[in-house]
Amino acid sequence: MELVDHLRDERNKAQFDVEAMKVVWAGSPQELQLCDRMANLVANHPAFEKLKRPMLVRKELFKNSLRKAAYARKLVIDLGLSEEEAKWLRFYIDEPTYPDLHWGMFIPAIEGQGSEEQKEKWLPLSRNMQIIGCYAQTEMGHGSNVQGLETTATFDAQQDHFIIHSPTLTSTKWWPGGLGKVSTHAVVYARLIVNGEFHGVHGWYNYYSFSFFLYLEDHSPLPGITVGDVGLKFGNGAYNTMDNGLLRFHHVRIPRNQMLMRVSQVSREGKYMQCDDVPRQLIYGTMVSVRQTIVAMVSRTLSRAVCIATRYSALRRQHSSSSLVVPCFLMIDYQSQQSRLFPLLASAYAFKFVGEWLKWLYTDVKQRLEANDFSTLPEAHASTAGLKSLTTSATVDGIEECMKLCGGDGYLVSSGLPELFAVSVPACTYEGDNTVLMLQVARFVVKTVSEVGYKEPLGTSSYIRRLNTLLHNNCLVQTGEDWVKGDRIVEAFEARAARMAVTCTQHLAKFQDPEQGFSELSADLVEVAVAHCQLIVVSKFVEKLAQDIPGKGVKEALEVLCYVYALFLVHKHQGDFLVTGYLTPKQASLANRQLRILYSRLRPNAIALVDAFNHTDHYLSSVVGRYDGNVYPNLYQAAFNDPFNDSHVPDGYHQYIHPILNQTLAKL
Numbered sequence: 001m002e003l004v005d006h007l008r009d010e011r012n013k014a015q016f017d018v019e020a021m022k023v024v025w026a027g028s029p030q031e032l033q034l035c036d037r038m039a040n041l042v043a044n045h046p047a048f049e050k051l052k053r054p055m056l057v058r059k060e061l062f063k064n065s066l067r068k069a070a071y072a073r074k075l076v077i078d079l080g081l082s083e084e085e086a087k088w089l090r091f092y093i094d095e096p097t098y099p100d101l102h103w104g105m106f107i108p109a110i111e112g113q114g115s116e117e118q119k120e121k122w123l124p125l126s127r128n129m130q131i132i133g134c135y136a137q138t139e140m141g142h143g144s145n146v147q148g149l150e151t152t153a154t155f156d157a158q159q160d161h162f163i164i165h166s167p168t169l170t171s172t173k174w175w176p177g178g179l180g181k182v183s184t185h186a187v188v189y190a191r192l193i194v195n196g197e198f199h200g201v202h203g204w205y206n207y208y209s210f211s212f213f214l215y216l217e218d219h220s221p222l223p224g225i226t227v228g229d230v231g232l233k234f235g236n237g238a239y240n241t242m243d244n245g246l247l248r249f250h251h252v253r254i255p256r257n258q259m260l261m262r263v264s265q266v267s268r269e270g271k272y273m274q275c276d277d278v279p280r281q282l283i284y285g286t287m288v289s290v291r292q293t294i295v296a297m298v299s300r301t302l303s304r305a306v307c308i309a310t311r312y313s314a315l316r317r318q319h320s321s322s323s324l325v326v327p328c329f330l331m332i333d334y335q336s337q338q339s340r341l342f343p344l345l346a347s348a349y350a351f352k353f354v355g356e357w358l359k360w361l362y363t364d365v366k367q368r369l370e371a372n373d374f375s376t377l378p379e380a381h382a383s384t385a386g387l388k389s390l391t392t393s394a395t396v397d398g399i400e401e402c403m404k405l406c407g408g409d410g411y412l413v414s415s416g417l418p419e420l421f422a423v424s425v426p427a428c429t430y431e432g433d434n435t436v437l438m439l440q441v442a443r444f445v446v447k448t449v450s451e452v453g454y455k456e457p458l459g460t461s462s463y464i465r466r467l468n469t470l471l472h473n474n475c476l477v478q479t480g481e482d483w484v485k486g487d488r489i490v491e492a493f494e495a496r497a498a499r500m501a502v503t504c505t506q507h508l509a510k511f512q513d514p515e516q517g518f519s520e521l522s523a524d525l526v527e528v529a530v531a532h533c534q535l536i537v538v539s540k541f542v543e544k545l546a547q548d549i550p551g552k553g554v555k556e557a558l559e560v561l562c563y564v565y566a567l568f569l570v571h572k573h574q575g576d577f578l579v580t581g582y583l584t585p586k587q588a589s590l591a592n593r594q595l596r597i598l599y600s601r602l603r604p605n606a607i608a609l610v611d612a613f614n615h616t617d618h619y620l621s622s623v624v625g626r627y628d629g630n631v632y633p634n635l636y637q638a639a640f641n642d643p644f645n646d647s648h649v650p651d652g653y654h655q656y657i658h659p660i661l662n663q664t665l666a667k668l
């Protein structure tokens, strides 16, 4: 039977080569081929069916996720998949489970913080999954405040042991993924005490936290260890496939050599030594690595929501304003729908490109770290923290908007959007609360501005070199067309970021106690950081356009997306641009008018642009976002697939409805 493509007319409108755009989106022909292969491997394997997931209760859901992880592992071994292939396999299985933390944090923590000897011992066991590990940093009372961790690791020189202890309820390890039920091992962060003294006291630290490699359990916890799950989390399915755990220690002894010893060591005699050439911040290195990965992946999450909302918007008809009876307008043709949807479509592409750049930056930093060159670490920290914060917040807001863009049907679990929202929301908190991370960026920016004149700003902050020009030269835009020029757009974002940073730095200087100033101005500082990070995203998109991009019409389509992203931000934050005096109200309104023109240029390409994401129907798991657009019969069928419709008479009907109908409530 020939399949009907309900979106065919929309696909025929495309003004660019979709196959070439798929390559741009994936990053390279090899990446496209790799992702396509792994996505289809998952889509065609019955073990990875996921439509029934939201109907399962927690214990069934968890068992189901263990089953999928086991099948994934079997595929990795049977097919001899590489680590990169295995990563994409897990990605397309689309279910948070313990291997994310094992591969994403436990192994990188050992790689980054273990000595050569420790790596040799533990990495092969970990990579073969003969042990399963998690990353236990956060405590019940201390998440953002890493300095405040209370778990202690006291050195016992007599027995050459550390004694790990949870002295208070608030020192309970709280939240680590994979900890609650599955992990056999953990990297645990604790305060080091040697000879009765806290070690490693430094200018900015009251005490350090150290990482230890700990054996947790086989089938039941080891003596002195209490372990469990933190409890049910938000959303049906969603993050409940993960055993986020709690963990308490009661004077648990571990051998001295289980302290991860790249950054600092404790000798047999109880001498504490910090490696001179390795900065303390390296113990935060695993977080930098995961923040980079989150940015690399987040565009796919947003693209998934946008793909669903765009396809449904291009199918569903509503009434025109002239006739309330005849449905004729496609939802996507409403200007108001476009102004909510198209910036999200553009954001998905913008986040993809900035994610590629961040990956490059991180790879470079990693190579430098291995050679003990730590010069670019502050830049890497600020960029990973800021972009993780900016992109996850925008993505989560974007998914919610996509849900609303689909009307009532977006709210149905079968649209795929509620679960996507629920599983994505914690990304604004885990791996660093987004506000706390933006404050880190603000510290970096303010420090860079304060050091102008005696330290050269580098990398993403090099615009601060041209502070004088950016503070005094105002925008030159005279027509709407002037707004679609890369250097002009970038300059506008640079001027806004620089002016906001300078104003905040001047306000901070008025405080005698800089920390008090930082605290009182924290809301403004977050806005400074947002401006800096938006500049990075816009400038990386503009840099991408300067590259050679093959394929008919591909570059032109990307140009429209780039300016939609940038001008949408100019419009949304026009208060910043106006208050800093860079723009006049006339220039701001020209930007907005140009944005409407760009929406009309984007419109014919909308479906092709979401097709270029190359998402399988399995990955989307959305009735309203199906590739063939055959929504209504499937929406109707999905209602009957709900086990609630197995019987016409629900449990409790006879017990609680009949007494009302029969007027026999008195017998209840």
Ligand SMILES: CCCCC/C=C\C/C=C\C/C=C\C/C=C\CCCC(=O)SCCNC(=O)CCNC(=O)[C@H](O)C(C)(C)COP(=O)(O)OP(=O)(O)OC[C@H]1O[C@@H](n2cnc3c(N)ncnc32)[C@H](O)[C@@H]1OP(=O)(O)O
Pocket: 100, 101, 104, 135, 137, 138, 143, 144, 145, 146, 147, 177, 204, 281, 282, 284, 285, 287, 288, 290, 293, 294, 297, 298, 301, 377, 378, 381, 391, 392, 395, 396, 424, 425, 427, 428, 429, 430, 431, 432, 433, 436, 437, 440, 443, 447
């Ligand atoms: C929406 C869709 C999402 C899609 C995601 C898709 C896929 C995901 C893929 C993979 C991920 C897989 C699984 C992930 C899932 C869940 C995992 C969650 C795991 C966790 O959730 S795991 C716990 C994370 N928990 C935190 O994230 C705590 C946050 N809290 C901190 O991070 C610190 O506590 C901080 C920094 C806020 C304050 O710390 P502090 O008070 O000690 O430091 P202070 O501010 O004084 O800074 C002193 C000097 O250190 C520098 N500095 C600071 N941090 C640095 C770093 N990282 N690197 C290099 N330098 C750094 C500063 O820049 C300064 O430098 P300077 O002196 O030069 O100015």
Ligand SMILES: Cc1cc2nc3c(=O)[nH]c(=O)nc-3n(C[C@H](O)[C@H](O)[C@H](O)COP(=O)(O)OP(=O)(O)OC[C@H]3O[C@@H](n4cnc5c(N)ncnc54)[C@H](O)[C@@H]3O)c2cc1C
Pocket: 101, 135, 136, 137, 138, 141, 142, 143, 144, 145, 174, 175, 176, 177, 239, 244, 426, 429, 430, 431, 432, 433, 434, 435, 436, 439, 522
């Ligand atoms: C799904 C999920 C998975 C997780 N996985 C892990 C894991 O594998 N391993 C692990 O160790 N941890 C994990 N975590 C914990 C996570 O890293 C922390 O929740 C996170 O770092 C935030 O800390 P918190 O919960 O203590 O929030 P808090 O720090 O208490 O923040 C609460 C509020 O206070 C504000 N705030 C806090 N500090 C400041 C400040 N200095 N200035 C201004 N405002 C501030 C924040 O913006 C936020 O609004 C996970 C969490 C979740 C939700």
